[in-house]
Amino acid sequence: MNITIIEDELRTAKSLENIIREIRPEAKITGPYQSIEASVSALSEGQQPDLIFMDIQLADGLSFEIFKSVKITCPVVFCTAFDEYSLEAFKRNGVDYVLKPFSKEDIVGSFKKVDELKNFFQQKSIPDLAEMLISIVQPTEKTSFLVFKHQKYTTVQVEQIAFFYIRNDSTSIMCFDGQEFALNQALDQIGNTVSQKQFFRVNRQYLVNFKAIKEVEHYFLRKLYVKLLIETPDKLLINKEKSANFLSWMENR
Known part of the structure; x- marks a missing residue:
């Protein structure tokens, strides 16, 4: 399997390459190409790859510009820190849309979608477009987050997280065991x-895990006071x- 990486962040590209080699050790990987110009040049020469992992915001513009210069016929997995381009991505051969920072599980999921799409066309002479779109576009929930602490990268499983919160304009993860990690994502995006x-x-600062809720009390002015198993820096109102x-969310689970 020939795979091309288009990514202007070299550290991210190397991390992606390492994950791909773990999942598909037989794959031949080219790139990373950091710009639209370099990507167009590479994709214009010779045979196209079987799969492309493509960042959206490159050094010289949005990667969608590549499609105006080169006819890309292979599936594309878009990897980006921004979720506002998802509709455009699926118009451009996109089979998956992975938000940064991604984990190994995210990339495994992408390969699964590519394999399912390949099997779909092998088994059916006339594709059912509606069935394809449901399979491809249906969002997948994150199972882990990639974090960086003490000069090391590690992943935190979602079930280990008691809450996400904003502190001094930065987002952090608080785990049930008391470990805390900074996260380079907006709370809206995480939600x-x-x-x-x-x-x-x-509220605007906290996104809490149901399993972290200890009790809920009535508070002044018809507010609710939420107490967690893990102490929070602020009172959760x-x-x-x-x-x-x-209350409906707590009841209807």
């Missing part, structure tokens, strides 16, 4: 990638407008 059944955005949704 869209984790299970909505398992996590609730109690839910305003009256959001209280009904929160």
Whole structure:
């Protein structure tokens, strides 16, 4: 399997390459290509790869510009820190949309989608477009987050996380065992990638795991006071407008 990496962050590209080699050791990997110009040049020469892992924001613009210069016929897995380009990505041969920082599990999921798509066409002479779109576009919930601490990268499983919170304009993870990690993602973005059944955005600063909730009390002005098993730097209050949704979320699980 020939795989091309288009990514302008060399550290991210190397991490992706290492993960791919773990999953598909037989793969031949080319790249990384860091710009639109370099990518167009590489894809214009010779046979196209079987799969492309492509960042969206490159050094000289959005990678969608590549498609204007080169006809790409292979599947593309888009890897990006931004979720606003997902619709455009699926118009450009996208079979998966992986948000950074990605984990090995995310890339395994991407290969699974590519394999399912390949098997789909092998088994059916006339593709069912609706079935394909459901299989490809259906979002997958994150199972882990890649974090960096003490000069080392590691992954934190979602089930280990008691809550996400914003402190001094930065997002952090607090685990049930008391470990804390900085995370280079906005809380809004995290809320869209984790299970909505398992996590609730109690206010602008906190996204909490249902399993971390110890008890809930009525508070002044019809607010709710949420107490967690893990101590939080701030008192967790839910305003009256959001209280009904929160209680419904707790009940309907």
